[in-house]
Amino acid sequence: MSLSIVTTLVRNLITVPAAVLRSRVAKDAEVLALRHENAVLRRQIARVRTNPQTESGSPRSRGSSRASAGARPSPSPPPHLPAWHRQLIARKWTFTRHRRPGRPSTAPAVKQLILRLARENNSWGHRRIQGELTRLGYPIAPSTVRGILHAAGIDPAPQRSGPTWRQFLTAQAHGIIAADFLHLDTISLKRLYALIYIEHDTRRVHLAGVTAHPTTAWTVQQARNLAMAQGHRLELLRFLPRDRDSKYTRSFDAVFEADDVEILLSPPQAPKANAICERESCALSAESSSTAC
Template sequence: MTLRLFYLIFCRIVGGLTLMPRSDAFKNMEFLVLRHEVAVLRRQIGRPRLSWADRAVLSALARGLPAVLRAHRPVAPGTLLRRHRCLIARHWTYPHRRIGRPATDPAVVALIQKLARENPRWGYEHIRGELRHLGHQVSGATIRRILKRGRLGPAPRRADDRWRDFLRTHAASTLACDSFTVDTVTLRRLYVFFVVQVGTRFVHVLGVTAHPDGAWVAQQARNLLADLKGRAGTFRFLIRDRDTKFTSSFDEVFAGDGIHVLNLPPRAPRANAFAER
């Protein structure tokens, strides 16, 4: 950057020296042309952007002008001196230092979050004690702040007692059922009953009917268990909504194979998000 600045200044000086051998009449004519060009440019450009080389050359040359003309130049010597004073002040000003405690090591932050996720029933003080055994001195308030920033609540709420945590834990052994409608060309509405395996997202399309009643849905449940054969024992839960077509006979079909039927809360389609989607 410094070499480029000196190169630009050198080019400006050489360009000025080339004007010295020329006659006064030629110089005066060129000055009139240049002054008119500057007047035209000032009408179009509000404030030109000058480089450091331009500022230095203009400041040096402006010293030979009368005071009246020097006051209207883009760069006055006082401007260059003011910038020089700012440069000196910035050089001797101490850098701003952050006030307060230093930030926690990112490796310790990741360790705290890992301990909280793998041990959801550990409180702040328990995690603090484990960190002390590992050679890390962290206060309980810092652990609380780190967990809050990572969207990890206190120990009771961090335990796997929420519906989302339940689905994540038992996804491989959970089924979800629902039905959707299809309108034919003759505007006849058909109901398609299906069961999805939450862990693999595999969908079993069990049947299509225009009149889905309790007996028909219970029979589709029997057909599903027959299709699963030996794999039916790998599933423990079935999620369904509170539709009237799901009768006690439907629940008994799955209960016979050790599958517990979970009824969704009223008006809560998100609880059965895998099937609803």
């Protein structure tokens, strides 16, 4: 107890010289700041809002009102903005009615130009059309051109007016001979490989040769044997579809190109492109397996 009294006296003795030694200018500045603060508080409590229910609703509120009758009224919150003012501000700073969100749509004139270029140039894809539009002064993305063509029912890929692969094979069946490899499993669990050719028109199968280790040289020799066996009949053929096996080399293609036969490469991992030969190969392989068993 005595220690706290001594501490209080020492603190007061320290503050008294500080208050005496303060300059008159500092005191005037503090007085002006207090006056300004009082003026601000008076403006805030100029309009006092009372709630009749809370003022005279319950005995507790009546007792509290009597107790605080001589007290200073508490400041009320500022009034809210009117509803019409809030709606006005919301309309002013909202841009959804003026412009749709996202990328602006392509002009109708540019769309018509894209469709015209696609119809008049069947060999042009969407990237070629986008390049021509850029040269004409219409900067546009290739994806936009592709979307416009797709929405109009036009294939974005070039050569969209030509026949499909199935229609081509049906129309040119009399001039097509296909090549493919098939495997044969013997009773001694040895696998042999056979090179066959099949004519699409008559479904006639030509067995070129069978070997356990097919090489590129062997494949070229079997092509020469077929050309010699067919003779003038090979001149009636126009196309030879084949897959992309590494055993088919440039020399293999040259044997048939010498008789004006065009080599058609099937897409990677697309057995349906040479479906007739693939189906025959599977049937012969299954038959050989069942015979060996």
